[in-house]
Amino acid sequence: NAGVTQTPKFQVLKTGQSMTLQCAQDMNHEYMSWYRQDPGMGLRLIHYSVGAGITDQGEVPNGYNVSRSTTEDFPLRLLSAAPSQTSVYFCASSPTPRDRQFFGPGTRLTVL
Amino acid sequence: EDQVTQSPEALRLQEGESSSLNCSYTVSGLRGLFWYRQDPGKGPEFLFTLYSAGEEKEKERLKATLTKKESFLHITAPKPEDSATYLCAVNTGFQKLVFGTGTRLLVSP
Numbered sequence: 001n002a003g004v005t006q007t008p009k010f011q012v013l014k015t016g017q018s019m020t021l022q023c024a025q026d027m028n029h030e031y032m033s034w035y036r037q038d039p040g041m042g043l044r045l046i047h048y049s050v051g052a053g054i055t056d057q058g059e060v061p062n063g064y065n066v067s068r069s070t071t072e073d074f075p076l077r078l079l080s081a082a083p084s085q086t087s088v089y090f091c092a093s094s095p096t097p098r099d100r101q102f103f104g105p106g107t108r109l110t111v112l
Numbered sequence: 113e114d115q116v117t118q119s120p121e122a123l124r125l126q127e128g129e130s131s132s133l134n135c136s137y138t139v140s141g142l143r144g145l146f147w148y149r150q151d152p153g154k155g156p157e158f159l160f161t162l163y164s165a166g167e168e169k170e171k172e173r174l175k176a177t178l179t180k181k182e183s184f185l186h187i188t189a190p191k192p193e194d195s196a197t198y199l200c201a202v203n204t205g206f207q208k209l210v211f212g213t214g215t216r217l218l219v220s221p
Contacts, residue, residue, distance in 0.1 A: 004155075031207070042116075043156070043199070043211040050207060058208060090155050097207040098144055103155030 002026050004104035006091050012110045013081045021076040021107050023091030031094045032074040033101070036060065036087040043090065049074055050097065081111045114139040114204050118212035125219050128189045133215045135200030136182040143203040145183050147176050150197045150214070159185075159198075190219045 007022045025032065033048035035058075045058030049068040063085060065077040074093075078085060088108050092101040119134045137145070144163050148156035160169040162178040169176045173194065175186040185198055200212040 033209075035211075040213060042213040043201070043209075045208055048207060056207075092155075098203060100146060100158040100161055101156075101209070102158070103148075105155050106153075 004091055004093055004102050006089075006104035006107050008107060009105065010108050012112065013078075014112050015082060017081050018077070018079050019081065021078075021089055021091075021109070023074045023076065023104060024072050025074075025091075025093040025102070026072065027093060027095075027102065028071060029093035029095050029102070030071065031097050031099075031101075032068065033058070033092050034064070034066065034074070034076045035090045035092065036085075037090060037106075038087050046076065046089075048097075078109075081109075083111045085109065086111045114202070114210045116200055116202050116210050116212040118198075118200050118215050120215060121213070122216040123218070125187075125190055125217070127191055127219055127221050130186070130188045130190070132187070133185040133198055133217070134182060135185070135212055137200075137202050137210075138181075139202050139204045139210065141205040143205040145178055146201045146203070146209070147183070147185055148199040148201065150199055156199055187217070190217075192219050192221050195219045 004025045030051045034046040035043040047066040049055045091104040094101045116137045147159040150156045160176040165180045177184045197214040197216045199214045201209045
């Protein structure tokens with residue numbers, strides 16, 4: 001099992017550009033989530049999904065879109081990048097929301 | 113508002129010097145408390161889940177305990193490879209985890 005994979009590992013964008021952060025898991029987990037991690041702030045939930053076709057907002061959803069067309073994939077889209085979105089992004093999955101989450105290796109995003 | 117506070121922010125120990133990390137929480141409904149370890153440049157790695165006050169879990173040099181208001185991660189005779197950031201997170205029952213800001217642990221040989 002590869003577990004949770006994320007691509008790319010690093011990305012630099014200019015303000016206003018759009019991009020998609022990819023996340024995939026091969027454990028057949030229903031629950032998937034996206035977090036951002038900033039110094040002194042801890043991990044904050046952006047969006048989550050409890051299954052294919054079902055998504056909901058987390059604590060800091062503004063500026064991000066998600067969709068879940070398959071159990072395996074949960075991409076995160078930045079429609080118009082802003083410097084405030086400079087962060088490290090982690091995708092995670094678990095069988096249910098009450099179970100421990102398996103985290104991906106992260107994507108370090110810099111918006112200039 | 114659900115809140116998770118970890119202390120200290122940073123801790124420096126000598127190899128073999130035991131200590132404890134604290135995670136205090138104020139949440140509307142506890143559905144599980146999680147401890148994770150995070151190494152620099154990597155994603156968090158699961159350590160323990162605790163569900164009810166009085167529960168304890170152990171793994172090698174680590175032991176996690178839970179009360180109604182806080183959790184402790186006890187590190188016994190730490191080694192340099194235990195150096196990492198330790199994260200605490202609480203499941204509040206709304207399919208969301210609330211994380212603390214972590215404790216950075218450095219164990220010197």
